[in-house]
Amino acid sequence: MQADPLNVPKPSWLDQEDVNMFDHAVRGFIEKECAPHGDRWEKSGKVDREVWNKAGEAGILVPACPEEYGGAGGDWRHDYVFHMAAAEMGVDGWGASLHNSIVAPYVWHYGTEEQKQRILPKMVSGEYVGAIAMSEPAAGSDLQGIKTTAKKDGNGYRINGSKTFITNGGTANFIIVVAKTDPAAGAKGTSLFMVETDGLEGFRRGRLLDKVGLKGQDTAELFFDDVWVPSEALLGTEEGQGFIQLMQQLPQERLQIAVQGVGMMKRALDETIRYVKERHAFGKPILAFQNTQFKLAELKTKATIAEVFCHHCSERLIEGTLDASTASMAKYWVSDIQCELVDECVQLHGGYGFMNEYPIARMWRDSRVQRIYGGTNEIMKLLISRTL
Numbered sequence: 001m002q003a004d005p006l007n008v009p010k011p012s013w014l015d016q017e018d019v020n021m022f023d024h025a026v027r028g029f030i031e032k033e034c035a036p037h038g039d040r041w042e043k044s045g046k047v048d049r050e051v052w053n054k055a056g057e058a059g060i061l062v063p064a065c066p067e068e069y070g071g072a073g074g075d076w077r078h079d080y081v082f083h084m085a086a087a088e089m090g091v092d093g094w095g096a097s098l099h100n101s102i103v104a105p106y107v108w109h110y111g112t113e114e115q116k117q118r119i120l121p122k123m124v125s126g127e128y129v130g131a132i133a134m135s136e137p138a139a140g141s142d143l144q145g146i147k148t149t150a151k152k153d154g155n156g157y158r159i160n161g162s163k164t165f166i167t168n169g170g171t172a173n174f175i176i177v178v179a180k181t182d183p184a185a186g187a188k189g190t191s192l193f194m195v196e197t198d199g200l201e202g203f204r205r206g207r208l209l210d211k212v213g214l215k216g217q218d219t220a221e222l223f224f225d226d227v228w229v230p231s232e233a234l235l236g237t238e239e240g241q242g243f244i245q246l247m248q249q250l251p252q253e254r255l256q257i258a259v260q261g262v263g264m265m266k267r268a269l270d271e272t273i274r275y276v277k278e279r280h281a282f283g284k285p286i287l288a289f290q291n292t293q294f295k296l297a298e299l300k301t302k303a304t305i306a307e308v309f310c311h312h313c314s315e316r317l318i319e320g321t322l323d324a325s326t327a328s329m330a331k332y333w334v335s336d337i338q339c340e341l342v343d344e345c346v347q348l349h350g351g352y353g354f355m356n357e358y359p360i361a362r363m364w365r366d367s368r369v370q371r372i373y374g375g376t377n378e379i380m381k382l383l384i385s386r387t388l
Contacts, residue, residue, distance in 0.1 A: 005269040005300065008307045013315055014077055022063060022074070023081040027089065029058050034091045041216035042362075045208045046170050047094050049129075055096060056126030062104045069108065070121035076101075076252070076317050083256055087263025090359060092366045093216020095131075095168040097260065099123065102253050103130030106176055106192065110236045110245050119174065119194060128196075131172035133163035133222055134246070143178065143246060144187050148224065150179035157181075157234070159193065159227040162206075165373070169220030170208050173197045177224070178246070181239040190242035192235040195227070202227035213365030250375070251327035255313050257374045258330035261338035261367070262310050265303040268363050272296070272345040275352075275360075292348060299341045306334045325387045332380035335370035342367045 033054055034047075041047045055061050063078035065071020072078070079101040086097060104123050108116055122128040139145035148161025159179055166172075175195045182189030197203050206221030235245065273296065276286040286292050313330045316322040342363050346353035353360050371377045 006304050006307055008304055011311050019077045019081060022078050026060050026082050026085045029060055030089045030091050041093050046218035052126035052129050061126055062100050062124045065120050065124055069116050070124040080259055080314055083259045084263045087260045088267050092214055095217055098167050099130040101256055103132050128174035129168055129172045130174050131166050131168040132176045133166050134178045135165045137164050146178055148179045150181050150193055156228050156230045159224040161224050163222040166220055166222050169222055170218030178242060187243040188240050191239045192242040192245055193233045194235055195229055251322050251324050254327040254331035254374050257370055258334035259310050261334040261370055262307045264363055265338055265341050268342045268345045271359050272348050276348055299344055302337050306337055325384050328380035328383045331374055332377040338370055339367050
């Protein structure tokens with residue numbers, strides 16, 4: 001992306017020297033180590049494993065990890081600029097955003113001191129690639145419906161079950177697995193397990209899933225066939241805390257989806273504005289037609305509202321006051337507007353908008369899942385309605 005088509009002023013919490021320096025480092029890394037390989041990653045269905053190690057060396061993995069565990073001691077501001085940079089620059093297949101601000105926070109929020117000391121430095125360095133295994137073939141947004149079990153066995157647990165739609169699933173060697181430790185107890189019988197998969201007997205990866213979009217992202221099925229893990233793999237010290245832990249972290253995940261949506265909207269507008277200035281029809285640029293001007297004016301307005309709302313939600317997250325309902329509003333509304341905006345941008349490209357060689361076509365494919373993962377937008381509306 002060459003320019004920010006929205007020109008929304010940076011709020012004070014974001015316009016800080018350390019955040020701007022981190023933003024510059026992330027964009028430089030993406031430009032050098034990711035952008036040149038995007039097409040190849042799309043064809044292979046996964047990013048190069050070494051990019052994780054290079055990102056660790058560059059200091060851009062898990063920026064919010066506390067310093068005592070090898071991180072930079074940052075916060076959501078640093079996560080925010082990472083998500084925004086990746087989306088604006090079109091690196092949608094690299095699952096580092098999930099690794100950074102969805103998977104790792106579970107460890108430092110709920111892990112024991114020993115767990116944090118053992119796991120987090122490996123996530124910061126890229127030695128571990130993180131994933132979280134929630135969804136199952138028969139349980140998506142309804143996490144209470146999971147069937148994977150973890151039963152006590154000696155000084156550990158036996159995990160049995162399968163997971164699907166797992167981002168980073170083809171590469172991850174550190175996976176937070178949602179399982180039932182007491183199937184009869186409903187949500188209160190859910191626990192989270194930190195599963196380190198290298199050489200782990202009974203753990204299998206299924207095929208990389210053939211998705212409509214996000215082709216470069218190694219989304220996979222995972223199978224746990226009588227997998228034994230030590231008792232130290234239980235996240236925290238008590239069974240039955242998993243559902244609470246998930247609910248406490250989902251607002252940040254849903255805000256992350258909204259921020260990624262704003263980033264893609266900026267890129268889509270930038271690509272489209274440049275296209276309609278250069279492309280001619282009936283002897284004049286497409287931008288000269290009033291329909292084009294009005295449509296882009298509408299899209300810029302909606303994208304601006306989306307970014308301002310994400311700024312508001314981010315400020316609340318930093319203050320510790322972002323509630324589940326407001327995060328759900330951000331996730332559902334921004335992703336809906338994102339899909340609308342990208343679709344309109346495809347239309348303004350005409351036939352070229354349907355060609356994979358044009359970035360807008362890839363954005364059109366990649367944007368659709370935003371309304372599904374992290375909880376479907378219908379579930380978001382249900383959560384919001386409970387506050388009425």
